[in-house]
Amino acid sequence: MSGMIILTRTYKKGYVMTHILYIEDEREIGSLVSQQLVDRGYEVTWLQSGEGAESYVDLVDLVILDVMLPGLDGFSIGKRLKRASDSLPILMLSARTAMEDKIEGLSFADDYITKPFHFDELVARIEVLLRRFQKQEQLLLIQHLHINTKDISITNTITNEEIQLTGKQFLLFQCFIRHLNQILSKNQLYEQVWSETYIEGDKTLMVHIRYLREKIEVDPSNPTIIETIRGIGYRVKQ
């Protein structure tokens, strides 16, 4: 396959690397970003055009796609890939910043980053997509909690016991883990957990957050895992 470069790094036996398909025609950018992704522990297949991209659908965990490519453009390739596998996250990485391009890109892709980008932001967004699509079993350590992101099982490392959550608490915590380090407004949390419109002044969310804190925080009166962002909402930071 022409223009295909696979970059990997040797890891200990049994470690399953996240495989990223990166489609970028600009050689210098492609080379630099591929290498930086490998340095971050991903296996990267870099293609300089969309030709043959569909054959990787079952082999990769995520696709990073440029828009302006020789031959078929990134939008057409992305739509084909999404048709082939709906569960494959696609992240558009393009120098096209017009609103129309973003809207077209986000009509099928799961995220859109414009160039020039900060590499840490790219990695953060890759991680969010992998968590959202549950593409990897990842163990998170947040203070004294061990969290399996695939099934949201929580273990208290102090007592070495698994923390059991009720239905709403589980949904709330899952929401926080899927949007790790992001501030979620009360409206967003309420609508995702209760599937209803949040009415200003409703205390239901606050009560459930309090119950959740009582289960996961060391000192629920002084919470450090679920932060209250005054006037905006809540955040779980790693």
Place this chain on the structure above:
Amino acid sequence: MRKLFGSLQAKYMLLIITALAIVQFAYLLSAMLMSGIQNQFETNDSAAVYYDEVEHSWHNDITRLTEINSKAMNQMFEKWSTTYPESSMFWVDEQGNLASSWQVSWDIPSYWTSSYTVSFMKERYGSDPFTIVALVGDQDASGFAVLEIPRSVFNPPIMKIYDQYGQWLIIGVVLIIMLFIVISYLFFRSIRKRLLHLQMAMNNRNSDGLPIPITISRTDEIGHLENAFNHMVTELNESKLREQEEERIRQELIANLSHDLRTPLTKIQSNAYSLTQLSLPVESEQAVHSLQRSVEQIDTLIENLMSYTLLMSHKYRLEMKDVMMIRFLREHLATWYATFERADFEIDVSLDGMPEFVWKADPIWLGRVMDNLFQNVLRHASSGSYIGLKVEFKHGYEVIIIVDHGGGMNSPSNESGAGIGLSIVDMMINGMNLSWDMQSNEQGLTVEICKPHR
């Protein structure tokens, strides 16, 4: 011929000519009719009479009587009665006695005195019936004979025709006028109906807001108008397509330009990031960070320049919809929160407890306005390390207030530019029918975005 009568003007002229022809025909017909009737009258009334002729004839007949007695007088009366059936006659002899009378309807005295005779003559002078008094015989000693004929007998034939057939003439004229009015009404109603149909068809719009071609009904003037309208619709569609094509080319150019400018910036950014992963001397590390900041600044400038160009040419897409502002502000500030945190800003948000309010605005434009304002706080007011966001309801306005504790607009800033960011804010706020105000002093800058309370 068909083409000629396909014209409304030709049809109208035909209508007028027909009407005139009908009037002329009616005149001709009535003239012929009257002439025929008159002839008939003249035939029946062969003694076309006139007052002088009758008077003269009566005098002649009376004075030339050779034999003067009642029998001869009655024979003469009978003869006159044949000519003038409506006439009445009588004879008063030399003694003043009524000697003979014929068809007299009034109460005639049997004896005539001189004074009564004078009074009778005076009364009948110039009145109806027309009365002729003639002395009998050539000796003027046999009394006088009187002839009375109703004056209507002397009317001209036309008056007689009018008296007899007048109502039919009027009915005929009214019928002709009515016929003309009805035909004219039908003609103009048909034109009006087609014009109204045309008007309705012209008001129909397709999904692009352009008029739809209409079916050409006939080849007359309205048909030509419909044809011209269809031609205009075709030209409008072509113009729209041309405009869309030009717009597509322009957007493509901007997108390509943006791409071509950002690609080298991405290379610089990626290389700078690679350098930060190495163990560099402090000075080199600072230089790399400065390089990264410059790349971000250029990126923002390019973005602002593109947006400014689009806004100036009214090509920046605007989709006004209901935006729940408290929710919007919370979610938008959430995306900036980490950035302000990293810059050690105190973030003061006063949105809890505020009632939700809805603005008609474009959320993308609003987001862009907030991004520019927050970016300005980060760049130009970092010395204050404070950002406040609150909502107030004052003087009938819903007001969003962004406060910083920088040095205000007049304080020196390392990253001051041409103010294109604020120009974009101004254009976007005005474009969404909102208003805004800035108050600057040494303690900082306060930006208020307002909308009248609904």
